[in-house]
Amino acid sequence: MAPSQHEHIDDEMLVAFLNCELSSKQSAYIEQAINDDEQLAARADNLMQVDEPLVELISQAHQKILREPVPSRLSAAVWQTTSTGARTEVMKLPARQRFTGYVPMAIAASVTLVIGSLLGQQFAEQGIDSRSLTQADAGIIIAPTPLYVALEQTPSQQPFVAGNGDIILPVMTFQVNDGRYCREFQINTDSKVSVGVACKQKDYWNMEILLAADSRPVDSKSYQPASGYSQVALDAVLDGLWNGVAFDQAAEKELIQQAWR
Amino acid sequence: MEAHENELRNELATLIPRLRRFAMTLTSNIHDSDDLVQNAIERALKNLNRWERGTRLDSWMFRIMQNLWIDQYRANQRRDTGTSIDDLPNLSGEDGRQVTENQLMVRDMELAITKLSEEQRSLVVLVLVEGMSYREAAKILNTPIGTVMSRLARARKTLAEQLQPGGV
Numbered sequence: 001m002a003p004s005q006h007e008h009i010d011d012e013m014l015v016a017f018l019n020c021e022l023s024s025k026q027s028a029y030i031e032q033a034i035n036d037d038e039q040l041a042a043r044a045d046n047l048m049q050v051d052e053p054l055v056e057l058i059s060q061a062h063q064k065i066l067r068e069p070v071p072s073r074l075s076a077a078v079w080q081t082t083s084t085g086a087r088t089e090v091m092k093l094p095a096r097q098r099f100t101g102y103v104p105m106a107i108a109a110s111v112t113l114v115i116g117s118l119l120g121q122q123f124a125e126q127g128i129d130s131r132s133l134t135q136a137d138a139g140i141i142i143a144p145t146p147l148y149v150a151l152e153q154t155p156s157q158q159p160f161v162a163g164n165g166d167i168i169l170p171v172m173t174f175q176v177n178d179g180r181y182c183r184e185f186q187i188n189t190d191s192k193v194s195v196g197v198a199c200k201q202k203d204y205w206n207m208e209i210l211l212a213a214d215s216r217p218v219d220s221k222s223y224q225p226a227s228g229y230s231q232v233a234l235d236a237v238l239d240g241l242w243n244g245v246a247f248d249q250a251a252e253k254e255l256i257q258q259a260w261r
Numbered sequence: 262m263e264a265h266e267n268e269l270r271n272e273l274a275t276l277i278p279r280l281r282r283f284a285m286t287l288t289s290n291i292h293d294s295d296d297l298v299q300n301a302i303e304r305a306l307k308n309l310n311r312w313e314r315g316t317r318l319d320s321w322m323f324r325i326m327q328n329l330w331i332d333q334y335r336a337n338q339r340r341d342t343g344t345s346i347d348d349l350p351n352l353s354g355e356d357g358r359q360v361t362e363n364q365l366m367v368r369d370m371e372l373a374i375t376k377l378s379e380e381q382r383s384l385v386v387l388v389l390v391e392g393m394s395y396r397e398a399a400k401i402l403n404t405p406i407g408t409v410m411s412r413l414a415r416a417r418k419t420l421a422e423q424l425q426p427g428g429v
Contacts, residue, residue, distance in 0.1 A: 018414040034407035066278040077302040
């Protein structure tokens with residue numbers, strides 16, 4: 001490596017420069033020297049690493065904005081039509097079978113059938129249509145089953161209470177690349193917590209994912225998150241399906257009012 | 262081509278929170294910052310052919326935002342002269358309890374950052390928050406690397422002074 005052209009600029013002078021203690025003329029000289037000499041730039045860089053607590057504090061500033069829901073107009077801007085007016089192509093959903101803990105659709109159908117029969121019966125007690133929660137064999141969720149109603153009308157994080165107190169909880173709403181709106185949800189019964197994702201089609205919701213139910217305390221009627229194995233598996237699935245952008249409350253409310261169109 | 266464009270849009274979508282953070286430091290106003298991010302996204306999508314595959318999308322987006330800010334917002338003087346305390350992220354928790362000393366220091370730092378010049382704020386975020394190299398930051402800001410270091414040094418000194426008792 002060629003020797004630095006600015007060895008006469010010692011660390012003391014560099015520190016003075018970095019601490020803004022030089023005259024404007026001296027600072028301009030050092031600044032130009034750093035521009036011209038990578039070795040000198042590297043030395044200055046090393047000297048700037050001394051105040052790590054300050055840097056750590058700076059890095060924490062404005063962190064919360066990273067966790068806030070992205071405004072819907074910004075996510076919509078990303079998926080707007082191209083300058084040529086063409087829509088983006090449909091992106092296939094990820095191969096779900098690769099995720100540990102995922103219930104393939106054929107198996108999921110039987111699980112939804114169980115859940116459906118439970119909630120369907122409860123709604124029957126209230127005089128609501130007693131069809132099962134979903135049409136399990138087709139993997140679709142139709143009106144006016146309880147899950148359909150909850151997905152259609154209930155904002156995220158607000159429980160939809162079924163006939164005997166069992167709970168359907170929409171967790172969040174997001175959009176996949178082909179434009180469909182999808183919702184993560186939980187179903188809490190006395191003995192089970194099931195989690196899934198459904199995406200809106202023209203007049204029904206398509207069950208994209210349904211995870212095997214976790215057991216939960218039978219004496220608790222309050223909402224509690226699914227935990228352990230199923231939640232990990234759901235997160236893995238969502239990582240592939242979801243781009244990390246969830247609708248905020250206002251955007252979701254608008255979608256509900258417009259019947260997801 | 263479209264598959265590539267979809268990948269790009271996916272990546273862009275995941276960048277939005279970081280773009281908002283950068284915009285917030287430029288505009289000091291959450292409403293203007295979201296306008297800036299939206300305009301930057303729209304400009305990027307109109308100029309996708311100018312983005313070089315294999316280069317950093319985040320750097321490209323930051324450069325677009327910086328240019329937009331200079332071209333439009335500063336020219337129109339739409340930005341606020343300072344940050345409203347209401348615009349700053351609420352770090353004290355929803356019920357105002359559980360405020361740790363560190364959180365207070367972070368909040369002081371957020372306020373201190375607003376005291377920096379516009380150029381210094383951009384640099385602080387790009388280098389110290391986003392972890393960009395001086396060279397990358399220099400490219401984004403179209404500034405010589407020596408100037409980057411000089412401005413950054415002044416910014417750090419200002420921040421350190423602001424965080425002294427009575428500074429903020």
